[in-house]
Amino acid sequence: MVPFRKMHGLGNDFVVLDARAGALPVTPARAAAIADRHFGIGCDQFIIMEKPPPGADVFMRIRNPDGSEAGACGNATRCIASLVAEEAGKDRVVVRTIAGDLPVERLPGGLWRADMGPARLRWDDVPLARKVDTLHVPLSLGPVSGPAACSMGNPHATFFVEDLDAIPVAELGPKLERDPIFPDRANIGFAQVLSPAHIRLVIWERGAGLTLACGSGACATVVNAARRGLTGRRATVSLPGGDLVIEWREADGHVLMTGPVATAFSGTLDLGAYGA
Ligand SMILES: N[C@H](CCC[C@H](N)C(=O)O)C(=O)O
16 A cells, blocks of 8 residues: 545645655556546546655656646646655755756745746747747637647647637537647647736646646746737736736746645555556
8 A cells, every 4th residue: 555645736636646765656557547536536637756866856757647747737846845845844845847847935825836947939849740830820629719839848728718608618628639730739728818917717638638727727828928918927827726826937938836735635545456
């Protein structure tokens, strides 16, 4: 039996295992089985903490429920950072992912601010299948068209809409996620700009579907909105699960994301009981 924590950031939820003392026999298929909301514990992403390389406090491995590995997970970054910071009695830690080092600091009121690194704006960074303007990607489906795209270590496309409630996100999301213009698929954001400092956002997540919040998606949305001149570089993003404050820092192009963390429960898990 292995201990696990069930955590979430604004309802974007995670099963967290700790493999820092040694590798755990977790295959992508087993992670997917544990992430299943009926036959397993259920979560939006399956997170494994691994032994940190020099310069970082922890390595964070991110898997979607379909078993695919992701390069970024903003909400989980805050959750894992809070775990490691509490253990070490620190207010600032560095979480490393396959996309880079993410410094995270504790703020008053139970909030954590993660430096999610630079937004990657080139077509081949997102990545897209061919050289196009990432500010107006030639893609449309039903009532949405012409998204802006960027990477936060994972691919994001943001469709700006007039009325979010009128968009059939659950119908459009899976088709757009797998459009051939996204060779690695993509997280699909549907954003309604409410003011130059406030955006309403719903995300269809790559490999996970509709979630209550998406940290990297909120980051990508503010970057894409600011690039379009629809908002400033700092905005509150209101997701179904709650608000994140995002700042696309002028000095270095890094994106700062501030939000809460929570542990719902802890338990033990018999890994052998799940897929091979
Ligand atoms: N589904 C995403 C990973 C999780 C991102 C999201 N949960 C976040 O908080 O950033 C992907 O495949 O790129």
